Amino acid sequence: xxxxxxxxxxxxxxxxxxxxxxxxxxxxxxxxxxxxxxxxxxxxxxxxxxxxxxxxxxxxxxxxxxxxxxxxxxxxxxxxxxxxxxxxxxxxxxxxxxxxxxxxxxxxxxxxxxxxxxxxxxxxxxxxxxxxxxxxxxxxxxxxxxxxxxxxxxxxxxxxxxxxxxxxxxxxxxxxxxxxxxxxxxxxxxxxxxxxxxxxxxxxxxxxxxxxxxxxxxxxxxxxxxxxxxxxxxxxxxxxxxxxxxxxxxxxxxxxxxxxxxxxxxxxxxxxxxxxxxxxxxxxxxxxxxxxxxxxxxxxxxxxxxxxxxxxxxxxxxxxxxxxxxxxxxxxxxxxxxxxxxxxxxxxxxxxxxxxxxxxxxxxxxxxxxxxxxxxxxxxxxxxxxxx
Numbered sequence: 001x002x003x004x005x006x007x008x009x010x011x012x013x014x015x016x017x018x019x020x021x022x023x024x025x026x027x028x029x030x031x032x033x034x035x036x037x038x039x040x041x042x043x044x045x046x047x048x049x050x051x052x053x054x055x056x057x058x059x060x061x062x063x064x065x066x067x068x069x070x071x072x073x074x075x076x077x078x079x080x081x082x083x084x085x086x087x088x089x090x091x092x093x094x095x096x097x098x099x100x101x102x103x104x105x106x107x108x109x110x111x112x113x114x115x116x117x118x119x120x121x122x123x124x125x126x127x128x129x130x131x132x133x134x135x136x137x138x139x140x141x142x143x144x145x146x147x148x149x150x151x152x153x154x155x156x157x158x159x160x161x162x163x164x165x166x167x168x169x170x171x172x173x174x175x176x177x178x179x180x181x182x183x184x185x186x187x188x189x190x191x192x193x194x195x196x197x198x199x200x201x202x203x204x205x206x207x208x209x210x211x212x213x214x215x216x217x218x219x220x221x222x223x224x225x226x227x228x229x230x231x232x233x234x235x236x237x238x239x240x241x242x243x244x245x246x247x248x249x250x251x252x253x254x255x256x257x258x259x260x261x262x263x264x265x266x267x268x269x270x271x272x273x274x275x276x277x278x279x280x281x282x283x284x285x286x287x288x289x290x291x292x293x294x295x296x297x298x299x300x301x302x303x304x305x306x307x308x309x310x311x312x313x314x315x316x317x318x319x320x321x322x323x324x325x326x327x328x329x330x331x332x333x334x335x336x337x338x339x340x341x342x343x344x345x346x347x348x349x350x351x352x353x354x355x356x357x358x359x360x361x362x363x364x365x366x367x368x369x370x371x372x373x374x375x376x377x378x379x380x381x382x383x384x385x386x387x388x
Contacts (some may be wrong), residue, residue, distance in 0.1 A: 001183055003143045004036050004150075006321050009324065014039055014129040015078070020098060020106045022124075025133035026257035026282065027111040027199055030179045034133065035080055035107055045076035049086035062093045066100035076104060081335050084108040090121040096126055112202035112256045134257070134317040135283045136177040140170065144182050155383040165382060170296055173310045176285020187285070188294055195289035203252045214239060216290075218249055222259065222279050223290040226304035227340075229276045229332070250279070257282055260316060265329035265342045265349075268369070274310050278330050280309050282317070307356040307379055312341060314385075337365030337375060 007023075011034065023031050032046070047054040058081070061069035073079065084090045094106050101212040108128075142148045147164050147221040150155075157165050162207060176185045184190050197212065209215050217239055222230065232250075236243045253259045262278040284306060288294055293302070300306075312328075319325045331339040331351065341352040351366050353376045366374050377384050 001038060001144065002033075003030075003136065003140050003179060005030065005133075005140060006131055006137060007034060008038055010138060010321075011035070011131055014131070015039075015105055015107065017129070018105070020108065020124055020128040022108045022110070022128050023133055024110045024130065024257075026113075026135070027201065028178050028180060028194060029133050029135050029257075031109045031111075031133050032082055033179070035109065039078050039080070039107075043074075043077040044080060044380055045073050045078075046080040046082060047073075047102050048082040049090075050083045055087060058087070058093075062089075062096075066097050069097065070102055070104055078105045078107060079108040080109065083110045083111060085110045086283075090123065095123045095127065098124075102213045105255045132320045134313075134320050136179055136182055137321070138172065138177075138314050138316050141172055141177050141182050153383075154386045158381065166379075169310075169382075170298065170377060173284050174288055174294055174296055176288070178283060178284040178285065181285055188289075191289040192284045193295075195286050199258055199286065200253065200256050202256055209249065214241060214247060215253075216247070219253070219258070220290050223281070223287045226280055226287060226309040227278065230279045234264070260313075261362055262312065262328060262330050262341075265331045265344070276332070280312055280316070282313055284313065285308050290305075304356045308340060308354045310364050311354055311377065311385070315341070324351075329368060333365055333369070335365070337363045339363075339366050351375065355379075 009076070011021060011023065015038070023035065025031055034045070036044075047058050049055050049058070057073065061072045063069075064072060068078075070076075081090060083093070090108065094108065097104065098106060099231075143150070145164070145168055147161060152161070173189065176179055178190070178194065181187050181190045181194075197216075200215065203209050203215070204212055207356060217242075218235065221235060221238060232243050232246045235241075235246050239246070241249075241386065250259070250261070254261065259279050259281055262280060264276045287309065288306075316328060319328060327344040329342040333343050339351045340354040343350045343352070349370060349372055351370075351372060351374045353363075353374055355376055355378045358378060363374065366372065375384075
């Protein structure tokens with residue numbers, strides 16, 4: 001089935017503007033599907049740099065005069081280059097074609113920001129617009145549910161489809177939101193394939209990790225610690241790796257869209273934690289695949305941290321897709337009072353506590369420090385999520 005993606009209108013707007021569209025995101029999040037669906041009425045040529053023949057075609061076209069190069073590629077209305085980060089000179093070549101004022105629109109897709117964004121910043125400054133495409137958001141995943149209609153608000157779902165939504169939520173937390181996984185009858189097999197080095201293939205192929213087994217062990221440790229502050233010192237000791245190497249591996253995993261880091265919020269470094277970070281997975285299904293835990297039981301011991309990862313990644317995904325992104329933090333003071341999520345927009349702050357199950361009493365520490373009441377989000381009241 002085709003799932004309507006939130007990013008589609010913005011992608012079309014960029015293409016129509018005449019700028020080079022750059023779409024980045026992890027492997028298998030649906031970049032090619034998004035572009036193919038958006039451009040299905042246009043004469044489009046797609047070159048995939050994971051395919052050697054397509055690389056040869058591109059290189060052959062690049063040494064010709066621009067007009068002849070486009071003719072050799074069947075003179076498309078739109079030229080799409082998939083896995084563009086594979087070839088370091090891609091951005092420079094596309095810049096030459098773009099500056100030649102050819103009647104061709106260009107789209108670059110990348111499953112890693114390791115090279116593509118640095119190439120673009122150097123060669124395509126002022127010529128491109130970027131979209132970061134995450135795994136499916138909750139509203140996108142809901143489209144695969146046979147009871148769901150797009151006109152349903154979260155309030156309507158809470159009132160009339162509470163049981164169905166509870167099942168959907170648990171499935172989403174356990175199996176994640178990769179498009180093929182959401183629509184597949186064999187979700188576990190697909191997740192095991194994705195988590196079996198496929199998502200971090202760019203790191204391995206570039207030779208940026210000398211010991212792939214250590215990368216997997218690092219990911220497994222991170223999977224155990226979602227929702228907790230991560231100490232690079234502890235990771236270093238547990239893995240027998242230097243802190244420098246741990247930090248580099250974390251950077252690589254972030255640049256290939258496997259994890260993201262939530263920094264600590266503070267305006268008073270003497271009383272609050274400022275250097276700590278929490279690490280979350282963009283997709284909880286990948287986290288569970290690393291641990292081989294696909295239990296749909298609501299009483300599983302990690303249900304609280306799993307829900308926290310799911311909801312914070314949902315908010316982070318929406319923030320990625322927003323034209324007016326906000327800043328996301330957690331907060332903890334030196335007395336260990338904590339807030340799961342702090343959203344900063346302009347000069348305003350909104351603190352949230354995330355709980356699986358029914359609402360419970362909240363700490364007043366953040367309110368005492370900033371004069372702002374803490375709101376609690378629970379799994380039992382999805383209508384509250386709409387305000388985030």
